[in-house]
Amino acid sequence: MIRKIWAIFRRDLKVNLKDSIALYILFIPILLAVLINLFTPGINETTVGLALLEGDNTSQVNYLEQFAEVELFKTVEQVQERVEERDATIGILPENDRYYLMTQGNEPEGIVDYAKIVNSFYELDITIEDTNSELFDFERTVPPFKKTLVNTMILLISILGGMLIALNIVEEKADNTLSAINLTPAGRLTFVLGKSVIGVLLSVIGTIALIVITGFGTVNLLQLLLVLLVTSLLSISVGFIQGLTSSDIMTAAGSIKILFLPLLAGVLAIEMLGDKWQKFFYWNPFYWAYKGNDLILSQSGTWGQIFMYSGIVLLISGIVYLFLAPKIRKGLE
């Protein structure tokens, strides 16, 4: 069976390397990685934003300005509005004789920790000479925006894997070769697995290339691989169904873009919406995959968390597969 799966994969690869659209898809991960490196700022250019009350504590403002970008607002409500905006600005507000941190809930852990520390420095009267504002203590070497882009591209690459599968299925349909395959001892399961390999490999190899080029090469690869594989299940299922229902390559490539919608919805929900909106996106496997990848890219995810997110993605993808499986089986007859 393995020999036949390998033969089907090698045939697909051979054809894909001769096809310009497929070739483009195969090399997109590298292109994306280079673009991310070109257009995202380095860590030293990244600033941490803090929102404070105007006139509350001038010495505190002066102190914090040494470590972060400080914005001043007249009321607590205005600070809250600022905190709820798209970026990861954190409010520092007075309460009794101390200060508390106002967060939106979706800020990167490192940024919150940084705000806590610089505020503690102020409260403990630690001077600038005694401190180091580099994110050395958090082992962060890349800015949050870059991480967001890389995470989104990882999910995009898994969709491209599905797209490649769809292209190969369309080719089989156009050449009417499915009937010939059905009369070999390969069997339908072998065929499905063989056809899936190229999509999974694109996802895995493309993602590894992406994270290495963009500077995330030190993340836990096993954790990343787990999330990748479960996310690929969804893309593979959709790739098969779109391939079997599309009459030509362009239609297949176009129709698989339907997956971009939940992908973007998941990313935007996590990055832009507050806690109260999150529950509306729990149905979305990309939402959970993004969360899992975020922990992996931050190098802060425990195996328990990764298993939990992967499990949720697997469950949702499994439900989608169960729904699509009869159509895939019928299409392959």
Add this chain to the structure above:
Amino acid sequence: MISVKNLYHSYNKDGKYQVKDVSFEVANGEVFGFLGPSGAGKSTALNILTGLLPLQQGEVVVGGYDLKKVSNERFNKIGMSFEQSNVYSKLTAKENLDFYRKLFDVPTLDSHTLLKLVGLEGKEHVKAGEFSKGMKHRLTFARSMINNPEMWFLDEPTTGLDPSIAADIKDIIKEKNKEGVTVFLTTHNMFIADELCDRVAFIVDGEIKLIDSPKNLKLQYGDKLVEVEYIEKGEVIKTTLSTVLPEDKRELQKIIEHHDIQTMHTKEATLEEIFIKVTGRGLV
């Protein structure tokens, strides 16, 4: 061998059968032909035998495998040449065959040998997409032999091919049959059926009307005639006479004795004529 009993098939499962109560047996080493017009149910029956269509009703055993029990193993013994060529257009002829070789569990024929057999020697590295229709058909035909099949299914093996390619294909079928391969072919070409088949089945509207050898059918249904062209008073006269009726036999003798014979042919009934006589339908 192939054994089919009371086979029915309805595409829409609505009681309208494309194959109705079809029963027949094909012995090992036999060439058996399904002869019928387009839409008669030939390809439907063939696709059930090969496993491309599911068995809905009836009993079918092919090469010792009961089709009610799913087994991919049986495909090691089966070869199928499709009416419409179906090869990977982006792969070369050799790459096409090399790929299929890897999908079987039995020893396979070398791609180069197969291509040589069907007259595609020297075209190994040409993409199938650049082939003519006839070349694609030959590649599809070559692929059907890749696993040295014991049961060889041929769907309209020579339809649409030019006569020289058709002749080559017929020679290969005869050669393989001599080696002991059982051949099941569908055709609406009575010459192919006549030339290749040990027995033929006439199928119309999904039903088998008759099964026998072409020779027996001609003996049973054909008229024994002779067509003569001779010269009488400077004119060429053409006449057809029975070799059975006494008056025609006397007339024939007279012509031979008293005239210059230009041409003389025995005129057997063709399978097509017999088909029309038996089924009341043409073969087109």
